[in-house]
Amino acid sequence: MKTLNAIGLMSGTSFDGIDVALIETDGDRLVRPRAAIARPYPDDARAALRHCLNATERSAALDAVERTVTVAQCAAVEALLEEAGVSAAAIDVVGFHGQTITHVPPRDGKAGWTWQLGDGQTMADRLGIPTVFDFRAADMAGGGEGAPLAPVYHRALAAAWAEFPAAFLNIGGVSNLTYLAGAEAVPIGFDTGPGNAPIDDLVAARLRLAMDAGGRIAAAGRVDPAALDRLMADPYFARPYPKSLDRNAFDLSPVEALGTEDAAATLVAFLVEGVARGADLLPTHPARWFVTGGGRRNPAIMAALADRLGVPVEPVEATGADGDVLEAEAFAYMAVRHLKGWPTSYPEMTGTAAPCVGGRLARPSAATVRAAQG
Numbered sequence: 001m002k003t004l005n006a007i008g009l010m011s012g013t014s015f016d017g018i019d020v021a022l023i024e025t026d027g028d029r030l031v032r033p034r035a036a037i038a039r040p041y042p043d044d045a046r047a048a049l050r051h052c053l054n055a056t057e058r059s060a061a062l063d064a065v066e067r068t069v070t071v072a073q074c075a076a077v078e079a080l081l082e083e084a085g086v087s088a089a090a091i092d093v094v095g096f097h098g099q100t101i102t103h104v105p106p107r108d109g110k111a112g113w114t115w116q117l118g119d120g121q122t123m124a125d126r127l128g129i130p131t132v133f134d135f136r137a138a139d140m141a142g143g144g145e146g147a148p149l150a151p152v153y154h155r156a157l158a159a160a161w162a163e164f165p166a167a168f169l170n171i172g173g174v175s176n177l178t179y180l181a182g183a184e185a186v187p188i189g190f191d192t193g194p195g196n197a198p199i200d201d202l203v204a205a206r207l208r209l210a211m212d213a214g215g216r217i218a219a220a221g222r223v224d225p226a227a228l229d230r231l232m233a234d235p236y237f238a239r240p241y242p243k244s245l246d247r248n249a250f251d252l253s254p255v256e257a258l259g260t261e262d263a264a265a266t267l268v269a270f271l272v273e274g275v276a277r278g279a280d281l282l283p284t285h286p287a288r289w290f291v292t293g294g295g296r297r298n299p300a301i302m303a304a305l306a307d308r309l310g311v312p313v314e315p316v317e318a319t320g321a322d323g324d325v326l327e328a329e330a331f332a333y334m335a336v337r338h339l340k341g342w343p344t345s346y347p348e349m350t351g352t353a354a355p356c357v358g359g360r361l362a363r364p365s366a367a368t369v370r371a372a373q374g
Helices: 043-052 060-084 120-127 137-141 151-160 197-207 213-219 225-232 260-281 299-309 326-340 366-372
Strands: 004-011 018-025 031-039 093-104 113-117 131-133 166-171 174-180 188-194 288-292 313-315 360-362
Touching: 004 060, 004 326, 018 060, 018 326, 031 060, 031 151, 031 326, 043 060, 043 093, 060 093, 060 113, 060 120, 093 120, 093 326, 113 137, 120 131, 120 360, 131 326, 151 166, 151 174, 151 326, 166 260, 174 260, 188 260, 197 213, 197 260, 213 260, 213 299, 225 260, 260 299, 288 299, 299 313
Parallel strands: 004 093, 093 131, 166 288, 288 313
Antiparallel strands: 004 018, 018 031, 093 113, 131 360, 166 174, 174 188
């Protein structure tokens, strides 16, 4: 099958920055990573995005933040092209996830909705490259949760593996897993519970730190069993998959009275116990776990996962992949699938009624094309 050159962008709900990746792919099993970079969000942009969390309607302030997000992500693509020595004309498509500020899954018969800031047409015009964006809306319109979407890419990466069942665990602002029964199986995917966001918010509020670097704060604390029991009493954990979460879905008041170190340790245990409960919902327990996202760099999280799950838990680099840019690669891959009319999500991943081709395509305007042609 014909391969295409695609760039993907991802900026998670931890607001740590923008990941950009260039891959060559046929949108099926062939994936060749070619280049990747990470660009931090400026402090003012990060602060503005935090103020936008859980927004429910447009405003002039939100429009301004969306412009900031779009410009920053366009600049990140341009930086990748320059660093890789690749011209925009050599790129077939960009997959632009945008910045999630609100995600409300469907519940109790009520329709859900999701909001990712990012103007796909502006990106297509500035870069001169067709851009696929708004990946989640079609899935939700089909009755799905709109998340997680990366499992379709995880299946492509795992096609040559010999040891199944296996699982990817992405620890970003929330944690989500992909369960793969075999190389050809439709992946199962769902959010297991909290990720880095509660820990990041704790240390930001109490210590003015962006994160618990190296897991040192949590490692110095002790888990409070009573607080953990209260956190795990949330009905989300017993709910069958597919299911998804917003960044701020949980009531974290049980750790408010704890010292910072004990609170961080308890939030790590909360993350890990959510994953373990999720594993209990699967058809069988995975034989191996491969961890992506920022959480894999936290030794406290990784050690607690291995202890609780009782099987090998490794950074995804053990497969030869780059865990820093895996989700950006996923949206490049999904953009190619969109162009080919192939599903980016399945009922087993999101609960959508039928396999769904997600995303909307923005083509560069005629004026942009003429300017590029000189």
